[in-house]
Amino acid sequence: MKELRKKQKWILILDNLWNTFELHEVGIPEPVNLKGCKLIMTSRSKRVCQWMDRRREIKVKPLLENEAWYLFKEKVGRDISLTPEVERIAVDIARECAGLPLGIITIAGSLRRVDDLHEWRNTLKKLKESKYRDMEDKVFRLLRFSYDQLHDLALQQCLLYCALFPEDHEIVREELIDYLIDEGVIERVESRQEAIDEGHTMLSRLESVCLLEGIKWYGDYRCVKMHDLIRDMAIQILQENSQGMVKAGARLREVPGAEEWTENLTRVSLMRNHIKEIPSSHSPRCPSLSILLLCRNSELQFIANSFFKQLHGLKVLDLSYTGITKLPDSVSELVSLTTLLLIDCKMLRHVPSLEKLRALKRLDLSGTALEKIPQGMECLYNLKYLRMNGCGEKEFPSGLLPKLSHLQVFELDNRGGQYASITVKGKEVACLRKLESLRCQFEGYSEYVEYLKSRDETQSLSTYQISVGHFTNSRDARARSKTIVLGDLGDFKDMFP
Numbered sequence: 001m002k003e004l005r006k007k008q009k010w011i012l013i014l015d016n017l018w019n020t021f022e023l024h025e026v027g028i029p030e031p032v033n034l035k036g037c038k039l040i041m042t043s044r045s046k047r048v049c050q051w052m053d054r055r056r057e058i059k060v061k062p063l064l065e066n067e068a069w070y071l072f073k074e075k076v077g078r079d080i081s082l083t084p085e086v087e088r089i090a091v092d093i094a095r096e097c098a099g100l101p102l103g104i105i106t107i108a109g110s111l112r113r114v115d116d117l118h119e120w121r122n123t124l125k126k127l128k129e130s131k132y133r134d135m136e137d138k139v140f141r142l143l144r145f146s147y148d149q150l151h152d153l154a155l156q157q158c159l160l161y162c163a164l165f166p167e168d169h170e171i172v173r174e175e176l177i178d179y180l181i182d183e184g185v186i187e188r189v190e191s192r193q194e195a196i197d198e199g200h201t202m203l204s205r206l207e208s209v210c211l212l213e214g215i216k217w218y219g220d221y222r223c224v225k226m227h228d229l230i231r232d233m234a235i236q237i238l239q240e241n242s243q244g245m246v247k248a249g250a251r252l253r254e255v256p257g258a259e260e261w262t263e264n265l266t267r268v269s270l271m272r273n274h275i276k277e278i279p280s281s282h283s284p285r286c287p288s289l290s291i292l293l294l295c296r297n298s299e300l301q302f303i304a305n306s307f308f309k310q311l312h313g314l315k316v317l318d319l320s321y322t323g324i325t326k327l328p329d330s331v332s333e334l335v336s337l338t339t340l341l342l343i344d345c346k347m348l349r350h351v352p353s354l355e356k357l358r359a360l361k362r363l364d365l366s367g368t369a370l371e372k373i374p375q376g377m378e379c380l381y382n383l384k385y386l387r388m389n390g391c392g393e394k395e396f397p398s399g400l401l402p403k404l405s406h407l408q409v410f411e412l413d414n415r416g417g418q419y420a421s422i423t424v425k426g427k428e429v430a431c432l433r434k435l436e437s438l439r440c441q442f443e444g445y446s447e448y449v450e451y452l453k454s455r456d457e458t459q460s461l462s463t464y465q466i467s468v469g470h471f472t473n474s475r476d477a478r479a480r481s482k483t484i485v486l487g488d489l490g491d492f493k494d495m496f497p
Contacts, residue, residue: 062099069094071101075108075210080115089120096127102229103142109210110149123149143233146211157185158202159211162226163234164269164293166249170215170223173203182316182339182362183291192384192408192436193462238267248272248293261286269293271318280304284311291316295341298323305330312336319345320364326350335359342368343387355379365389366413378403384434385409390422395443401428411439421467426451433459441467 063071072094076082082090093111097103111123127145150156161179165171177199180186186202189195203224206212212224226234238244242264247256252273261284268289275297283306292314294300300322308314308330315336319327320343327342332352338359342348344367354360355376363380365388373391383404389412396412401424404410410432412422424440426447433456442448448468461482469487 063101063104064099065095068097068099068104071104072097072108075105075112077112080113083117086115086117086120089117089124093120093124093127096124097142098138100139100142102227103139106143106146106210106230109208110146112208139229140233140236143230144237146209147233147237150209150211154185155202155205158199159206159230160234160238161185162212162224163231163238163246164248164267164271164291165226166272167228167231168225169249169272170225173200173222173224176203176224178362179291179316191434243267245269255282258282258284263287265289267291270297272296275300277302278304278307280306282307283309286311287313289314293318294322295320295343296322300324301347303328308334315339315359317341321345323347327352332356338362340364344368358382361385363388365391366411373397380404381406383407387411387413389413393422396422396424396428398425398428401425402431405432406434407432408434409437410435411437412441413439423447427454430454430456435459436461437463439465442469444469 062068069091072090076090090111093107094104097107107123107127111120114120126149127142147156147159150159158176158180161176162171164179165176174196177186177196180199180202181192181195186195186198189198203212204214207214207224211230212226215223215225235244235246238246242262243266245256245260245265245268248269249272252270252275255270255275255278263285265286266288268286268291271293272295275294276299278300279302282304287310289311290313292311293316295318298321300319301324303319303324305328308328311334313336314334316339317331317334317337318339318341320341322345324345325347327348327350329352331337331340332354333356335356336359337357339362340357340360341362341364342351343364346367346369348368349371351365351370351374353376354363354374356379357376358379359382360380361382362385363383364385365374368389368391370389370391373388373393378400381403384406386404386407386409401407401410410429412424421441423443426442427450429435429438429440430451431454438461442451445468448466463481465481465483465485467485467487
């Protein structure tokens with residue numbers, strides 16, 4: 001590497017030899033002046049190469065048969081011993097992959113640790129029969145086959161959810177799993193921890209069959225990443241019958257036009273764009289739309305009231321990390337809404353009444369600038385997940401928590417900001433019999449004791465960050481999963497003179 005720097009001869013690999021350099025609406029990037037450097041660009045499209053000012057064009061051929069077989073065996077598992085009959089079938093399967101490395105990797109990954117002759121034979125038969133008129137590219141045929149071979153609707157839906165994130169995005173596992181819980185892909189589980197465990201199991205399964213890549217990110221956070229071509233295949237599936245619109249990370253400056261908001265849409269992802277406003281001219285009629293992701297549009301400041309008027313079936317609405325100052329009143333009429341996320345909307349000062357949103361199960365208002373706790377929260381008796389800050393209050397409203405008896409996650413965010421910390425009554429927290437994760441602050445030792453006395457002895461919190469007393473210095477928000485922090489305990493000292 002040092003020698004290359006000295007000679008100023010850099011090789012830039014935009015993608016591996018069997019991937020795609022895609023052309024988006026933003027067009028081809030401006031040429032970069034790299035004096036003394038050489039640029040190698042790869043593409044499946046000859047048209048892309050023709051558009052570029054290239055000196056030499058090299059056609060990369062598929063793997064030779066023996067190379068393809070070597071890669072196939074490596075991905076199935078070097079330690080796996082195949083019977084002669086299975087090996088003959090495996091050779092035919094590898095040959096069917098036409099020397100395309102990504103196809104070989106995904107097909108072989110789906111057969112890892114499979115030792116049943118019938119399953120191998122059935123895989124070869126179905127692979128030979130798999131033809132998709134709308135997927136002319138051979139690698140897309142192979143990827144779609146790997147998707148179909150999952151034989152599990154929840155696993156398939158989990159993979160499709162990954163396509164809602166931008167290309168090359170490192171997806172935090174927990175963030176994705178929360179979405180899967182929100183829309184009911186993960187269901188029929190008693191506790192939230194069981195649902196999270198199920199989500200991690202699903203992602204690990206997708207990693208094991210090479211449809212997702214597992215990576216580590218920022219210490220303990222585990223992420224997954226989706227190959228560009230697998231994402232393209234997933235988007236094609238989402239767009240079948242016009243059911244999905246995915247423009248995540250597409251550098252949009254305004255929302256798509258009315259003609260793109262078709263009645264069949266069920267999922268729309270516009271996350272990570274540069275949308276500044278949604279004007280009153282937009283009122284999409286999408287009665288089947290279930291999930292709408294507008295998060296991480298940091299320049300978004302205004303959403304017209306008309307935008308949500310005809311989205312009656314909406315279940316998941318994510319407006320996190322936007323610059324909105326007010327949530328439109330029409331959100332109050334989204335009676336099917338199960339999830340409302342407004343994380344770190346630092347300019348948000350007003351949320352309309354939540355009284356009618358009785359299907360709501362997850363509400364996250366943490367990091368907002370709300371001046372008061374939203375009206376109608378006492379009606380959210382199906383709520384299982386609540387994160388919020390103090391909203392200008394010194395104490396959480398008395399009598400509210402007992403009405404939210406299904407809460408599994410209750411987190412009062414006291415990590416600083418313009419408002420002082422908010423405290424909560426120990427006895428009211430103790431009444432939450434289904435609680436699994438808790439973050440809160442008790443005013444003093446007596447409230448903490450009241451919590452311990454009143455709580456169900458069989459209850460076991462999987463995570464908790466409990467603060468007791470008053471704090472003069474800011475606390476580290478990166479607390480451990482099980483912590484009790486003691487501040488200035490005046491009443492405690494009085495008990496022991």
